[in-house]
Amino acid sequence: MIRISIDAMGGDHGPSVIIPGIQKVVERRPDARFLLFGREDAVVPVLEKYPRVRAVSEFVHCEVAVRMDDKPSQALRQGRWKSSMWKAIEAVKKGEAEVCVSAGNTGALMAMSKFCLRTMADIERPAIAAIWPTIRGESIVLDVGATIGADAHQLIDFSILGAAMARALFDLDRPTIGLLNVGVEEIKGQEDVREAGRLLREADLRTMDYHGFVEGDDIGKGSVDVVVTEGFAGNIALKSAEGTAKQLAEYLRSAMSRTLFARIGYIFARSAFQRLREKMDVRKINGGVFLGLNGIVVKSHGGTDDEGFSAAVELGYDMARNSLIEKIRADLDLFHSQRSAGERTGTQTASGDI
Known part of the structure; x- marks a missing residue:
């Protein structure tokens, strides 16, 4: 089972595109489960029209939705702890989801992702x-x-x-x-x-x-x-x-x-x-994947339709299914161990020459 957290308020169209996009994913990825974050008055009426999505989803009400024109610093200051974007990212940090997907403000999503998940060691x-x-x-x-x-x-x-x-x-x-x-x-x-x-x-x-x-x-x-x-x-x-x-x-x-x-x-x-x-x-x-963080975050194009949003969600699904974070950590460890070994060898050679 792959758990995916969704910022249901993100993008130009919000839940009216995001929920139908999730419906397409449910049809193609039956082992996907969803955590939906957003305002109850905006998300629940749309969710009621898609019983298959509702059956595999958990909805969490959030008071704040980050606007597409918010500055990253403004969104981080006002949207931390209570916005749908922050809550969707935080679900990955807490281990409640393997991947977060949002069609919201790119700058705000990157700022919140870096603040919440932090970059990997050496990145x-x-x-x-x-x-x-x-x-x-x-x-x-x-x-x-x-x-x-x-x-x-x-x-x-x-x-x-x-x-x-x-x-x-x-x-x-x-x-x-x-x-x-x-x-x-x-x-x-x-x-x-x-x-x-x-x-x-x-x-x-x-x-x-x-x-x-x-x-x-x-x-x-x-x-x-x-x-x-x-x-x-x-x-x-x-x-x-x-x-x-x-x-x-x-x-x-x-x-x-x-x-x-x-x-x-x-x-x-x-x-x-x-x-x-x-x-x-x-x-x-x-879908663009934020790489180098301690968790997977996928940014969907804000103006996409339900087909485009489903592609972004499935991209995140594939990254989680194929253990992207574990592969990155293993590759980083290999590179830095080889680099350290090379530096030690170079130092020893230089000392011997002297």
Whole structure:
């Protein structure tokens, strides 16, 4: 049984989208159980319309709902202890749930998650990891907005976090890791990126296969299983890809309705266009995972519909089912033990030379 805590007040539409989204998860994941946090007057009337959700859920009334335009500091100050967002995160800390899912204010969710769950030992900053559709299937990209700027050691942390997520989600023994750069040559890019690449090559971890530098077009190609970057570049890449997908969809829609022959051609090629539409449907990959915390938190897009929210919940379900936190801790322990052993060896060698 996987227990999932839900901020039922999050997002642009609140319970009217969240509860129907949970209904879809219940149909596909019968071993999922839910803790719903929100205002009684908003959640219960919707919940009554979905008896299957009500049967596998426990509802907890909360006085406060974090608004989408609240500043993180304001939400943390006013919403601690009594908001639906805080209570959903706190359920993970208390062991009442394995994962928390919210479509609410991203900044507030990150601030509360860091304050409540804390970062793992040796992790300086958490990252947001997103699933990315590629020509080969799917890849993971992080960070896509939690951290603006990152030094070499933070990029290594992101690599370890992303590799653990790929092992949990894609069932890979050694996922390939690429550092996003302006070129694949080792002399290109910022010093922090080059230093991170050097350290990853030297570490030679058995839990990942460091591929080297990758460029922007490698993300869509699926050249590696995990693309690592800092949050500024990652967020721009993510939003650009989403905008391009919508742009192409609009181009196709306009072209298919322009002439009679185009409409007839669309009828014959309908199944192909349907597969293309499904590939480009951003709802299917909705959900960013906060990595590096002592617990799993998934951020759903605030404006998504019930199908998109169900995808975010199922992403959290898969992370909990496949022991993401345990994999991350094991990988971090391995990296730091190897690093400590290397430093001791280097010190001994230097002493012997002297």
